[in-house]
Amino acid sequence: MPLTNAIHESLPYIDSEPTPSERAAALALISLEASTPATASEHPLLPPLAPQKLTPLMLSEFARVESSTPITGISTSRYEEQEAPPSTPSADETPPETLQKWRTALERAYTSQSYLEGRIANLELLERYGKNTWLEGNRQLEDVLRALERELEERKGEIDGVVIERKNAQEAVSGELKGLEEGWRRGVGRVLETEVAAEAVRREILERRRECASELCAHYVEDQELNGHSAANLGTCHLTFCIKGIRATEASSILY
Structure with a gap:
């Protein structure tokens, strides 16, 4: 369907x-x-x-x-309690592998501690200022809602x-349109009546x-009989004269 502006010419309040x-x-x-299939090309x-x-x-x-x-969600393993590497009386803590395990565990512990400290601080701020901030946010949303409702009205x-x-x-x-429609209908009816009358007059003229x-054919035959022409010649002349007269009559009716 083309994306062009459509102009509706209907008049719902006065149309039947x-x-x-x-x-x-x-x-x-x-x-x-x-049901027309969409074309592959986009609208220009x-x-x-x-x-x-x-x-x-x-x-x-x-x-x-x-x-x-399925979604797995956020991994909380980094915030869980860290387990220390195995340390037994017989274990030697001087090899590099053991030291690396302790460093990794210590880094994870620092990360968890930083996260928990930040979370505690955020919870304290939320407990102190969260209520007023939440009420202020609700008030602002109500102002926006009232403004939108006013604009909607x-x-x-x-x-x-x-x-x-x-x-x-x-x-x-509506009155003018109805008058024009009635006048148009009367005009069309008069045109049809005029055409019918003209056809009747044309047929009457032709007849x-x-x-x-x-x-004229009859008078011509009488004149020829008085002049002593034969019956065969009279019949031929009568037929020829009548045909010519009828053809001339039809031709003149077509012209007029």
Whole structure:
């Protein structure tokens, strides 16, 4: 379906309700247009698609969703209590492998301690200022909601005003439109009546001209009989004269 501006020429306040057959025809046209397959080419007014900027994390998440793998959530292993490396009286702590294990455990312990200290600080701040901040956020959201509701009411009022103006404009010209429609119908009827009358007059003229041609043929035959022509010659002349007279009559009727 083309993305062009559609102008509706219907006048719902003064137009008559469509008949069931008209409604069925309109629905058939709509279904035919809706079933038309979309073309492969995009509409020329559509802007080109923006280039994709997918990070590796997004690609991995898309792959997980595509494979229907359940999400595992955030790993909390780094915040769990760290276990010290094995240390027994017979163990020697001087080798590099043992020292590296202790350093790794110590780094994880520092990380957990830093996280817990930050979390405790955030919880203390939340307990001290969270209530007021939450109430202030709710107040701001209520202000935004009231502003949107006022704007919505204004837009509804504008829409109602446009609808009322449209209705008044249509009702103001409804009488004129009905008068013009009735005049058009009367004009079409008069044109048809004139054409029928003209055809009747044309046929009457043609019939009278044929009668005149027949009378002329009869007078011609009488004159030829008085002059002493034979019966065969009279019949041939009579037929030829009548044919010429009828053809001339039809030709003149076509011209007029």
